[in-house]
Amino acid sequence: xxxxxxxxxxxxxxxxxxxxxxxxxxxxxxxxxxxxxxxxxxxxxxxxxxxxxxxxxxxxxxxxxxxxxxxxxxxxxxxxxxxxxxxxxxxxxxx
Amino acid sequence: xxxxxxxxxxxxxxxxxxxxxxxxxxxxxxxxxxxxxxxxxxxxxxxxxxxxxxxxxxxxxxxxxxxxxxxxxxxxxxxxxxxxxxxxxxxxxxxxxxxxxxxxxxxxxxxxxxxxxxxxxxxxxxxxxxxxxxxxxxxxxxxxxxxxxxxxxxxxxxxxxxxxxxxxxxxxxxxxxxxxxxxxxxxxxxxxxxxxxxxxxxxxxxxxxxxxxxxxxxxxxxxxxxxxxxxxxxxxxxxxxxxxxxxxxxxxxxxxxxxxxxxxxxxxxxxxxxxxxxxxxxxxxxxxxxxxxxxxxxxxxxxxxxxxxxxxxxxxxxxxxxxxxxxxxxxxxxxxxxxxxxxxxxxxxxxxxxxxxxxxxxxxxxxxxxxxxxxxxxxxxxxxxxxxxxxxxxxxxxxxxxxxxxxxxxxxxxxxxxxxxxxxxxxxxxxxxxxxxxxxxxxxxxxxxxxxxxxxxxxxxxxxxxxxxxxxxxxxxxxxxxxxxxxxxxxxxxxxxxxx
Numbered sequence: 001x002x003x004x005x006x007x008x009x010x011x012x013x014x015x016x017x018x019x020x021x022x023x024x025x026x027x028x029x030x031x032x033x034x035x036x037x038x039x040x041x042x043x044x045x046x047x048x049x050x051x052x053x054x055x056x057x058x059x060x061x062x063x064x065x066x067x068x069x070x071x072x073x074x075x076x077x078x079x080x081x082x083x084x085x086x087x088x089x090x091x092x093x094x095x
Numbered sequence: 096x097x098x099x100x101x102x103x104x105x106x107x108x109x110x111x112x113x114x115x116x117x118x119x120x121x122x123x124x125x126x127x128x129x130x131x132x133x134x135x136x137x138x139x140x141x142x143x144x145x146x147x148x149x150x151x152x153x154x155x156x157x158x159x160x161x162x163x164x165x166x167x168x169x170x171x172x173x174x175x176x177x178x179x180x181x182x183x184x185x186x187x188x189x190x191x192x193x194x195x196x197x198x199x200x201x202x203x204x205x206x207x208x209x210x211x212x213x214x215x216x217x218x219x220x221x222x223x224x225x226x227x228x229x230x231x232x233x234x235x236x237x238x239x240x241x242x243x244x245x246x247x248x249x250x251x252x253x254x255x256x257x258x259x260x261x262x263x264x265x266x267x268x269x270x271x272x273x274x275x276x277x278x279x280x281x282x283x284x285x286x287x288x289x290x291x292x293x294x295x296x297x298x299x300x301x302x303x304x305x306x307x308x309x310x311x312x313x314x315x316x317x318x319x320x321x322x323x324x325x326x327x328x329x330x331x332x333x334x335x336x337x338x339x340x341x342x343x344x345x346x347x348x349x350x351x352x353x354x355x356x357x358x359x360x361x362x363x364x365x366x367x368x369x370x371x372x373x374x375x376x377x378x379x380x381x382x383x384x385x386x387x388x389x390x391x392x393x394x395x396x397x398x399x400x401x402x403x404x405x406x407x408x409x410x411x412x413x414x415x416x417x418x419x420x421x422x423x424x425x426x427x428x429x430x431x432x433x434x435x436x437x438x439x440x441x442x443x444x445x446x447x448x449x450x451x452x453x454x455x456x457x458x459x460x461x462x463x464x465x466x467x468x469x470x471x472x473x474x475x476x477x478x479x480x481x482x483x484x485x486x487x488x489x490x491x492x493x494x495x496x497x498x499x500x501x502x503x504x505x506x507x508x509x510x511x512x513x514x515x516x517x518x519x520x521x522x523x524x525x526x527x528x529x530x531x532x533x534x535x536x537x538x539x540x541x542x543x544x545x546x547x548x549x550x551x552x553x554x555x556x557x558x559x560x561x562x563x564x565x566x567x568x569x570x571x572x573x574x575x576x577x578x579x580x581x582x583x584x585x586x587x588x589x590x591x592x593x594x595x
Contacts, residue, residue: 008469015409015472016416016449017465018430018457027469033528034470040398041486044493051488052495054300055286055544056569060329075193081423088418091427091447 003031096120097256097592100313103165107154114150114164118143118208121166125211125257128595131238134251136171136229137179138211146208153206162320163206168258170249171212172219173304174293175199178209182295183217183227183245186421186459196293197325198262198304205320210258214248217461218412219266219297221245222530223523224273226463231520234277235593236559240517243273249307250277256592260308260317264294266301267400268512268537271549274307275512275562278551280579280589281307282314285569286544287332289318290325298407299330301400301541310589311550311579315340318572334570342577348382350578352565353505355390358536364515370553370561371511374582377552378509381581388501388508395490396538401531402474402487403542409471412464417455424454466527495543498566507578508566510536516555540566548575551588 008028012019019027073086082089098106098117106112122140129135143166150164174180174192176199181187195203202209216226224232224247232247234240235255242251246263250273253261263270265283274281282305289304296302306317318339325331352375359368375385417423424430431450438444445453460468474483501508513533523529540547546569549562567575583589 003473007473011469011473011476013453014476015468016413016452016456017460017468018453019465020457027466030466030527031469031473034401034466034531037528037531038398038402038470038474038483038487040395041402041483041490044392044395044486044490046486046489046493049489049492051485052492053488054330055495055542056330056332058287058330058332061326061333063326072193076419079190079193079420081417081421090418091451093446093448 003028003035097124098259099309100162100165100259100316103259104162107164114147114208115144117164118147118166118210121210121258128255128257132233132235132251132255133230134214134232134248134255134257135168135211136181136183136214136248139178142177143208143210150206150208160206162316164208166208166210166258167202168210168213168249168252168261169199170246170261170263171215172264172295173199173262174295175209178212180212180295181229183215183229184459184461184464185228186415188422190420194293197290197327198294198321201320201323202262207320213246213252213261216245216247217464218295218408219245219264219269220408220463220467222268222272222533224248225520226461228461233520234517234559235595236278237517237557239519240559241276241520243276243517245269246307247273250274250279250281253277253279253307253309254593255595260306260313262304262321263307264302264304265541266297267404267541268534270305270307271512271537271547271562271564274549275564276517276560278560278588278591279307279309280311280314280548280550281305282318282548282572282575283540283546284318284322284572285546287330288322288572290323290328290331292325292327296411298404299411300407301404310583311548311576312340312343314548315343315576337573339573339576342573343580345577346382347378347578347581350383350507351505352378352383352385353388353501353508354385355388355393355501355508355510357390357393358510362514362535363511364555366555367511367515367561370555371509371563374552374563375509377582377586381585386505388504390497390501390539392493392497393535393539396494396542397531397535399487399490399494399542400534400538401470402483403491405467405471406475406484407471409468409475412468415456415459416452422455422459424451424458427451427454430454462525463527491542494539498539498543498545502568507575510564510566512536512549512562512564516557516559516561536564545569546572546575548579550579550582551591553588
């Protein structure tokens with residue numbers, strides 16, 4: 001398979017990553033190189049093999065449903081690009 | 096004077112030096128070497144000296160532990176309260192962490208003093224440290240060479256004796272390969288042994304923290320501090336506290352070391368092969384038996400890794416949205432206007448918020464990070480998930496089964512850490528494939544979740560270090576450290592230091 005520039009633009013939108021017109025050709029070429037490498041997997045017989053999502057097959061733990069974190073809003077918001085009255089500011093989303 | 100971790104601890108215990116004196120000496124060395132090596136992203140003398148004074152005070156009060164007052168460096172991937180934590184990225188250029196990672200918490204509780212934050216490939220994606228937004232690190236053995244990556248700053252710092260030890264992380268070889276390239280010792284523990292809490296996530300099912308130091312003994316001491324269950328990391332293993340130095344002095348008689356023939360074939364540089372042959376001869380002299388084994392699907396580690404890691408990365412890095420932390424673009428309104436003016440169809444248009452996400456991420460991330468995000472987004476996208484991601488996870492199981500079959504015939508597996516010694520800065524240019532192929536000997540360990548250690552075993556034809564990698568079965572860290580320690584008792588490669 002081979003990715004087209006339209007594919008690159010589509011994935012970039014999915015990934016919320018601006019790729020401009022001067023960059024798209026090089027990205028396309030590099031990604032096709034990477035997919036050329038990945039394609040090797042297709043030839044491997046994996047019939048009946050269970051996917052391995054995790055290095056160690058461990059069950060997720062459940063914890064007691066109690067609050068363990070203290071309120072550190074001011075400290076966490078100190079690293080935000082824009083906050084006001086304890087709220088995160090984003091560009092206008094509702095017209 | 097520079098010390099191993101153990102030597103520094105002994106001097107402090109004997110009252111022959113203080114934490115402040117050690118920290119000041121190392122800060123001076125770091126400052127002197129920074130221009131040549133660029134091993135650190137952040138140094139903060141006041142923060143360091145405050146920690147050192149606190150360590151001296153607790154020693155004076157009779158509360159010192161084994162490592163109280165010993166200075167170390169942290170890879171800039173571990174969040175540390177009050178320290179800039181950039182992860183090698185412009186995205187986090189101004190991010191001062193409001194909390195400590197589990198590893199940092201443990202190191203601080205043990206009284207270790209932070210000398211600074213080491214340079215790294217952006218978000219730990221890279222094998223040469225050239226992907227750092229803060230400039231490449233140079234190999235202390237040869238400044239024209241890369242130090243390896245992604246923990247290049249940690250390995251270079253330990254090699255140049257700018258810190259007795261450093262924390263690091265390994266997702267596809269990022270501890271073992273730079274340790275090998277810089278002639279130092281690095282241990283990647285079994286997945287789940289070291290907490291990932293507060294360690295900026297790259298590929299969560301593969302990421303694992305570990306130490307880089309001059310000696311295996313120091314790695315054991317560091318792992319004793321770093322390892323342990325952490326409820327804040329859902330994949331942290333609940334296991335009894337271990338003393339990883341307990342077996343250091345065991346003789347190696349009867350140890351079976353497997354040599355996978357696939358790791359010693361075409362593609363392995365002759366000088367690396369020769370140094371590894373000599374090291375295995377040394378292991379035989381120490382009583383080990385070397386047997387040939389097979390890991391038949393080794394080559395598939397590359398494609399499996401470069402599907403799984405980018406997939407997890409694209410998900411993990413979605414948190415960098417320019418809202419809660421990290422870079423926010425100032426140019427999104429212009430992009431919004433221009434993009435929507437050119438859009439031919441309604442569905443191509445972006446909202447102002449989307450424009451902010453897209454431009455912030457485009458400006459904050461470097462190209463290798465962007466490529467992995469895009470690759471990951473593609474393999475996880477509708478219609479491709481089964482063909483790529485699920486397929487890669489099945490191959491991952493096959494690779495893991497190969498290792499288990501191998502461990503039926505041996506206790507530890509010996510392998511090169513990389514096909515060559517450190518390459519020249521800029522040599523692989525901006526060619527991701529050339530870089531990915533060089534990861535062939537380290538990726539399988541992460542996919543299977545096994546522990547591995549790299550330790551120096553000599554030098555290549557051009558005087559650059561060669562490292563041997565030993566791979567163990569799950570939870571065999573003490574055994575790996577034992578083997579490397581016995582080797583280091585009989586040889587002196589680990590004591591060689593580059594001229595600065």
